Amino acid sequence: MRPWLGAAEAEAVAEVLASGWVAQGPRVAEFEQRFAVAQQAGHAVATSSCTSALHLALVVAGVQPGDDVLVPSFSFVATANAPTYVGARPVFVDVDPVTGNLTAEGVRAALTPRTTAVIAVDQGGVPVDLAAIRAVCDDVAGRHVVVVEDAACGAGSTLRGRPVGADAEVAAWSFHPRKLLTTGEGGMLTTAHADWAQRARRLREHGMSVSAAERHASVLTPPETYGEVGFNYRMTDLQAAVGLVQLAKLPAMVARRRELAAAYTAAIAGTRGLRAVADPPWGTSNFQSFWVEVLDTHDTDRDGLLVRLADAGVSARRGIMAAHRQPAHADAAVTPGGLPVTERLTDRTLVLPLFHEMTDDEQARVVDVLVAHDHTRPKVDATR
Numbered sequence: 001m002r003p004w005l006g007a008a009e010a011e012a013v014a015e016v017l018a019s020g021w022v023a024q025g026p027r028v029a030e031f032e033q034r035f036a037v038a039q040q041a042g043h044a045v046a047t048s049s050c051t052s053a054l055h056l057a058l059v060v061a062g063v064q065p066g067d068d069v070l071v072p073s074f075s076f077v078a079t080a081n082a083p084t085y086v087g088a089r090p091v092f093v094d095v096d097p098v099t100g101n102l103t104a105e106g107v108r109a110a111l112t113p114r115t116t117a118v119i120a121v122d123q124g125g126v127p128v129d130l131a132a133i134r135a136v137c138d139d140v141a142g143r144h145v146v147v148v149e150d151a152a153c154g155a156g157s158t159l160r161g162r163p164v165g166a167d168a169e170v171a172a173w174s175f176h177p178r179k180l181l182t183t184g185e186g187g188m189l190t191t192a193h194a195d196w197a198q199r200a201r202r203l204r205e206h207g208m209s210v211s212a213a214e215r216h217a218s219v220l221t222p223p224e225t226y227g228e229v230g231f232n233y234r235m236t237d238l239q240a241a242v243g244l245v246q247l248a249k250l251p252a253m254v255a256r257r258r259e260l261a262a263a264y265t266a267a268i269a270g271t272r273g274l275r276a277v278a279d280p281p282w283g284t285s286n287f288q289s290f291w292v293e294v295l296d297t298h299d300t301d302r303d304g305l306l307v308r309l310a311d312a313g314v315s316a317r318r319g320i321m322a323a324h325r326q327p328a329h330a331d332a333a334v335t336p337g338g339l340p341v342t343e344r345l346t347d348r349t350l351v352l353p354l355f356h357e358m359t360d361d362e363q364a365r366v367v368d369v370l371v372a373h374d375h376t377r378p379k380v381d382a383t384r
């Protein structure tokens with residue numbers, strides 16, 4: 001990944017610097033409004049990261065110490081860390097072998113009376129079938145289990161014709177440069193519930209009843225109160241100014257990534273021993289991560305292919321991690337049946353280079369390495 005940043009972002013930052021207002025202020029408010037419109041979300045609350053948005057999501061959803069929160073292990077570690085911030089316990093659930101996401105069946109089998117929330121991830125930008133999971137969680141023996149969407153990778157992906165996150169009770173987004181739309185660091189919480197948004201807005205700012213922006217906007221400021229212990233999870237106007245420019249570029253980013261992904265898909269289709277990530281039947285991916293699974297029929301394994309790519313000057317990456325294998329989560333609970341799919345995918349997948357300004361020639365260099373082992377394949381390169 002390489003962020004697509006240019007003169008427009010530099011200019012936007014310069015304007016904020018010249019304005020003298022650099023912390024959370026009018027640019028953040030505008031970015032929230034535009035993001036909510038773009039994602040068809042009820043309310044948007046900007047945060048310092050997706051990690052802090054996930055924390056706030058669990059707080060406003062009412063997850064309590066001692067609760068269980070179902071999460072995929074097959075995700076960046078922040079997903080599994082979030083429940084621990086509120087004293088809850090992450091419980092790892094296995095994922096679908098094709099999409100790498102949680103499934104309704106997997107969640108149904110894992111629900112217990114202690115489960116109060118599920119974090120469903122749009123892994124690598126592939127939309128999770130949120131409606132199916134919500135249907136399972138809406139009535140769990142008369143209780144409602146909240147489904148938090150970890151849409152860190154999901155800006156620009158769609159689910160049944162709408163942006164991912166649009167149908168979530170609450171969703172968390174990342175603007176880290178590893179994702180499509182970047183603000184350096186940054187995140188967003190979106191929610192359908194006005195009261196959840198309002199509480200998240202206060203909690204990200206020390207639990208203050210009156211925001212700093214509101215106080216500075218008036219000469220004689222109203223006294224603020226601190227109703228509960230909050231955090232400093234604010235985004236800055238410098239970041240939001242970049243975010244506004246990036247948000248306008250998002251459709252072009254998605255279009256170019258999908259074009260590059262289609263070229264990878266065509267080039268390796270029918271290549272022995274490789275399976276590429278693809279759109280699921282219920283939506284479209286922004287291909288935040290274009291991963292391939294190295295199958296048994298390949299003449300080498302994932303690490304062997306990474307070395308071949310490196311020898312050709314191509315820097316690919318191991319696929320998505322498995323949090324349950326990390327010391328930080330070694331004692332975490334795992335649902336009965338274990339995590340065989342997670343372990344297989346994390347051991348056998350690799351993420352190929354893909355970025356907005358990648359040229360067709362650069363991509364052809366990667367493809368050459370991917371198809372070189374398959375001597376049964378006709379010598380036609382679909383990217384050329």
Ligand SMILES: *Cc1c(COP(=O)(O)O)cnc(C)c1O
Binds near residue numbers: 174175178
């Ligand atoms: C990147 C990522 C995060 C963390 O995002 P930050 O903005 O860096 O906190 C969380 N969940 C998933 C699935 C991610 O890919």
